[in-house]
Amino acid sequence: MYDVVVIGAGPGGSIAAKTAAEKGxxxxxxxxxxxxxxxxxCAEGVSKEAIARFVDIDKKWIAAEVVxxxxxxxxxxxxxxxxxxxxxxxGYVLERKVFDRHLxxxxxxAGADVIVKTTATGIKRKEDGTVEVSLRRMGEEYSVDTxxxxxxxxxxxxxxxxxxxxxxxxxxxxxxxxxxxxTGIDFDPEYCYFWLGxxxxxxxxxxxxxxxxxxxxxxxxxLPSLAKKSPKEYLDSFIKEHFDGGEIVEVVAGGxxxxxxxxxxxxxxxxxxxxxxxxxxxxTGGGIANAMRGGxxxxxxxAEAVEKGDYSAKFLRKYDExxxxxxxxxxxxxxxxxxxxxxxxxxxLNKLAKSIxxxxxxxxxxxxxxxxxxxxxxxxxxxxxxxFV
Amino acid sequence: xxxxxxxxxxxxxxxxxCAYCGACVAVCKFNxxxxxxxxLVIDEEECTLCMSCIKACPMRALAVKEVA
Numbered sequence: 001m002y003d004v005v006v007i008g009a010g011p012g013g014s015i016a017a018k019t020a021a022e023k024g025x026x027x028x029x030x031x032x033x034x035x036x037x038x039x040x041x042c043a044e045g046v047s048k049e050a051i052a053r054f055v056d057i058d059k060k061w062i063a064a065e066v067v068x069x070x071x072x073x074x075x076x077x078x079x080x081x082x083x084x085x086x087x088x089x090x091g092y093v094l095e096r097k098v099f100d101r102h103l104x105x106x107x108x109x110a111g112a113d114v115i116v117k118t119t120a121t122g123i124k125r126k127e128d129g130t131v132e133v134s135l136r137r138m139g140e141e142y143s144v145d146t147x148x149x150x151x152x153x154x155x156x157x158x159x160x161x162x163x164x165x166x167x168x169x170x171x172x173x174x175x176x177x178x179x180x181x182x183t184g185i186d187f188d189p190e191y192c193y194f195w196l197g198x199x200x201x202x203x204x205x206x207x208x209x210x211x212x213x214x215x216x217x218x219x220x221x222x223l224p225s226l227a228k229k230s231p232k233e234y235l236d237s238f239i240k241e242h243f244d245g246g247e248i249v250e251v252v253a254g255g256x257x258x259x260x261x262x263x264x265x266x267x268x269x270x271x272x273x274x275x276x277x278x279x280x281x282x283x284t285g286g287g288i289a290n291a292m293r294g295g296x297x298x299x300x301x302x303a304e305a306v307e308k309g310d311y312s313a314k315f316l317r318k319y320d321e322x323x324x325x326x327x328x329x330x331x332x333x334x335x336x337x338x339x340x341x342x343x344x345x346x347x348x349l350n351k352l353a354k355s356i357x358x359x360x361x362x363x364x365x366x367x368x369x370x371x372x373x374x375x376x377x378x379x380x381x382x383x384x385x386x387x388f389v
Numbered sequence: 390x391x392x393x394x395x396x397x398x399x400x401x402x403x404x405x406x407c408a409y410c411g412a413c414v415a416v417c418k419f420n421x422x423x424x425x426x427x428x429l430v431i432d433e434e435e436c437t438l439c440m441s442c443i444k445a446c447p448m449r450a451l452a453v454k455e456v457a
Contacts (some may be wrong), residue, residue: 032424033426039409041410117426155412156412156414156415167415168415168416168417169415171444171445174415174416174445176445178448223415224444224445227444230447230448232445232447232449233421233449251408253410254410254447255410255411257414257415
């Protein structure tokens, strides 16, 4: 009998497993793929603060360090932001293939059992209040008993559904994303780039994250509810216009949940973290920072639950309180902001960008920028001022 | 003369395009799509042909096909 079974060895799952193991619990970390960290389904950008909170920085999983972000409105108006002001996705560009394995190794080092190429196929709550987790490993079916299941099984999460948490996303709640690792293109390796516009990326944006001097992740996310073409077609058009002649050396695809905060990420014996809990940011789509924070909170609450011998949803709601009081407020705020942005046409986006293009953005936080936008465009943005004052 | 059967349809996965990203699983209200390790499996019994998965797929790997 394990105290905790964590399903999914991404950053959220590994931090949950590491935290629970460090607190003395017996932990099993299950990964369905044969290699942790591959295939990558991420743009790999994260703030330095978000990483440093949970793990010692190691150069081997940092592909690039950036000093800021360059944001372009549809007509090409540029806004430059310093790294420390640019939010959760700007600072380091990770090498996720190495980073995810490193985190799983930290979980193992803390005492967690780790198994790969193993799929969780179901969970069954037993009369004694514990759970049987069915697993399939290279064709062999077996099960393990546990007190708590932490579902860190990504955007396609099944754990939530098995536990009765409806995690289905509408087509307006998922960003459909494609990314190329490109080489042979011109860019400033000290900056992340973001291009906005309903024509180039409806309901989303195009990004470029440097991965060293001569390579970069160039990707796109679009809302399927608004897109007329597939994200790949939008991205290919953009690349033809901006980076023609570059070589694509890797293709990545994925779905990013932009639902905003869910009512609950717990059920009896179950907690969800990361993309499974729909914890990605509705504006940026970034999910690593929140996944690691959620994983940490889930690990802490699991330890308390085991100590008390109470694995009920009622007790585990403490996890809901922790993530809601931490990044939940930002998820809520950014969901409202996203809905406001979605209503804006390209002309309006250009107007907003022009109104602050002359400001000294190196001294401004996202909050200050939004306040500046509101000051210059009260008719457009007055109704969201309450989110930032 | 025998009555002609209505053509049946199903969602077909282009395995050469599919990146096993899970976007189609996340939007399926009927739990018809499942990633089994690195294979996407669509349960034809559960699928209602609502097309959500086709729209969500970043790689355009899914399409409706008529079944003979």
